[in-house]
Amino acid sequence: MEKIDKTDKMTVPGGRYSPASLFSGFIKKISKAHKTYGVEWWIMIAGIAIVLFMIFMAFFPYLLAPFGPENQSTGPQLAAPSAAHPFGTDNLQRDVLSRVIYGSRTILGVAFAAAFLSSIIGIPLGLISGYAGGIFDRILSLIMDSIYSFPGLILAIAFAAMLGPGVINITLAVSVIYIPTYFRLVRGQVLTLKEELYVEAARSIGAGDSSILFKYIFPNVIATVAIVFSLNIADAIMTEAALSYIGLGLPAGIPDWGMDISIGKSFLPSGVWWMITFPGLAIILLALGFTMLGEGLSEILNPRLLEK
Amino acid sequence: MKGLLRYAITRILLTIPMLFILLTIVFLVLRVMPGDPVSAMLGAHAPEKVIEQKKEELGLNKPIIVQYVNYLGQLARFDLGNSMVLKQRVSKPILEKLPATIELTLWGLFFTLLIGIPLGAYAANKRRTGRDFTIRLYGNIAYCIPVYWMGLMLQLIFGVWLKWLPVSGRTNPRMLSSAFSKTGFYLIDTLLAGNIRAFGDVAVHLLLPSLTLGIVLSGIFVRLTRANMLDVLKSDYILAARARGVSEKLVVYKHGLKNAFIPILTMLGLQFAMLLAGAVLTETTFSWPGMGRLLMERIYLRDYPTVQGVIVVFALMVSVISLLVDLLYAAIDPRVKY
Numbered sequence: 001m002e003k004i005d006k007t008d009k010m011t012v013p014g015g016r017y018s019p020a021s022l023f024s025g026f027i028k029k030i031s032k033a034h035k036t037y038g039v040e041w042w043i044m045i046a047g048i049a050i051v052l053f054m055i056f057m058a059f060f061p062y063l064l065a066p067f068g069p070e071n072q073s074t075g076p077q078l079a080a081p082s083a084a085h086p087f088g089t090d091n092l093q094r095d096v097l098s099r100v101i102y103g104s105r106t107i108l109g110v111a112f113a114a115a116f117l118s119s120i121i122g123i124p125l126g127l128i129s130g131y132a133g134g135i136f137d138r139i140l141s142l143i144m145d146s147i148y149s150f151p152g153l154i155l156a157i158a159f160a161a162m163l164g165p166g167v168i169n170i171t172l173a174v175s176v177i178y179i180p181t182y183f184r185l186v187r188g189q190v191l192t193l194k195e196e197l198y199v200e201a202a203r204s205i206g207a208g209d210s211s212i213l214f215k216y217i218f219p220n221v222i223a224t225v226a227i228v229f230s231l232n233i234a235d236a237i238m239t240e241a242a243l244s245y246i247g248l249g250l251p252a253g254i255p256d257w258g259m260d261i262s263i264g265k266s267f268l269p270s271g272v273w274w275m276i277t278f279p280g281l282a283i284i285l286l287a288l289g290f291t292m293l294g295e296g297l298s299e300i301l302n303p304r305l306l307e308k
Numbered sequence: 309m310k311g312l313l314r315y316a317i318t319r320i321l322l323t324i325p326m327l328f329i330l331l332t333i334v335f336l337v338l339r340v341m342p343g344d345p346v347s348a349m350l351g352a353h354a355p356e357k358v359i360e361q362k363k364e365e366l367g368l369n370k371p372i373i374v375q376y377v378n379y380l381g382q383l384a385r386f387d388l389g390n391s392m393v394l395k396q397r398v399s400k401p402i403l404e405k406l407p408a409t410i411e412l413t414l415w416g417l418f419f420t421l422l423i424g425i426p427l428g429a430y431a432a433n434k435r436r437t438g439r440d441f442t443i444r445l446y447g448n449i450a451y452c453i454p455v456y457w458m459g460l461m462l463q464l465i466f467g468v469w470l471k472w473l474p475v476s477g478r479t480n481p482r483m484l485s486s487a488f489s490k491t492g493f494y495l496i497d498t499l500l501a502g503n504i505r506a507f508g509d510v511a512v513h514l515l516l517p518s519l520t521l522g523i524v525l526s527g528i529f530v531r532l533t534r535a536n537m538l539d540v541l542k543s544d545y546i547l548a549a550r551a552r553g554v555s556e557k558l559v560v561y562k563h564g565l566k567n568a569f570i571p572i573l574t575m576l577g578l579q580f581a582m583l584l585a586g587a588v589l590t591e592t593t594f595s596w597p598g599m600g601r602l603l604m605e606r607i608y609l610r611d612y613p614t615v616q617g618v619i620v621v622f623a624l625m626v627s628v629i630s631l632l633v634d635l636l637y638a639a640i641d642p643r644v645k646y
Contacts, residue, residue, distance in 0.1 A: 146329040153585035280457035287452035
């Protein structure tokens, strides 16, 4: 038995994969890609630039923000954008620019955590369900398809309403609705991959189910998961912002783009445009960054799409 | 035809487990999760006895499995129960608000298709040119715009700055309500009443909310149409049409678009769910008296039976639409055989 395991590692293509080699191969493929893929490459680079900038903003807001997010003595109330307050001030004399900068923490944190949570539940379920097949797979797929077909935001609203406001609760509400995304994706891939010749080869030399699943099939799913993870974060950002816009997200006191828009809404009739415009643009930019990153990756890692 | 009928029956039978699962999820979310609706409604300081009494009244003191069976039994009789806060049936406000949401959703869909499909087809035709990339960028940006933010921006431009269009509600409050009492679909009601002024008023109120939905959701349709058109434009019959000397415009926009439409239609079921979610946010933004606003109002009032009822109706709508889309698809595409 031990002998077989050894050959398994040395000669079968699936055995080559280690997380480190996989990652460096991934990076190599992407960095070589700019020669072949003109515009797609630049779309992805722009996406990466936006995402990195926003992450920097989330980690070091105090380096960029002129004021604290809750500082209520920054200047006049509801002042239009000026040199002192590039994004203006809000009804409580807070600096809108500083609130936008600090708000990136909340939304990025929640979106990342939610996407991570749904992926660590959705991916294993998809792997096992697709590989095992049978009645278990049928039932699980039906459940996942049903959730997938339901408007995600409405489900998240129901969850958030029952759980009450809070950073952890909103993360849970957002993550639940994206589990089927990962499940469906991974399951679909496993269904094709498990018929591949190299899987049959692995089985013929005595590799067990769990070894086939995690050493031979899973590494081939990672690229697609990376694409979807990036697109999923964009969606999670939109959902988080929507939940806090309708007042189901966060307790007061945490700077948040969606909540700031809903506060600004009451001042819109008097022409105060800056309180909603800038947080909204920030949401669009952040979601766009992750979408562009995901799309660029998908064109490069999934070259069939380029034929189009 | 016989095959189609068999497919229709299978598909209808498949809707039942899907609906059953959705209803179970709604039940799990609203009843089993931590947080007890009665204490939440009456406040933490309510006497134990009052809470028990209210629970008894609503059947919430029974074992969870009994509650579940009762819930399904009620739904099977098309009964959504009673409101916990107001003395009314849950179905009453829902039936009142449903037409408003459907009206908004349908016009939103209209604008979505009006913007998305021509742009997508044009981009596919001008593949890999500057115009194609511009349209794709528009599609990506539109997809990332929060629908409520789009609504507020349109309110700002057309309502606050230009003062051209109203920014909230379905009608001017001074309009006589007698013109809107038949179907609840105000455009139809006002036409039936022959009241052209009221019809104009309703149309003007409908414009900004549905345009908001249309712009935001057109992003997905630009992408969908473009991808499907590219597939279609590669096919042999397009080449054949070109070889016969059919003009380029006719080839792309008649032969091409017609065939690209079928896969777009299949996606319509899923997009409809997004449209409903978008409608909830649009309604809150435009004070549109529909299901979304009802849902939010009742969440704040902690009226759980009504919240549950609204979500159940959404689940029904989604199941029925996806059923209809699949049936339509099977009917128009002879290649679908089951």
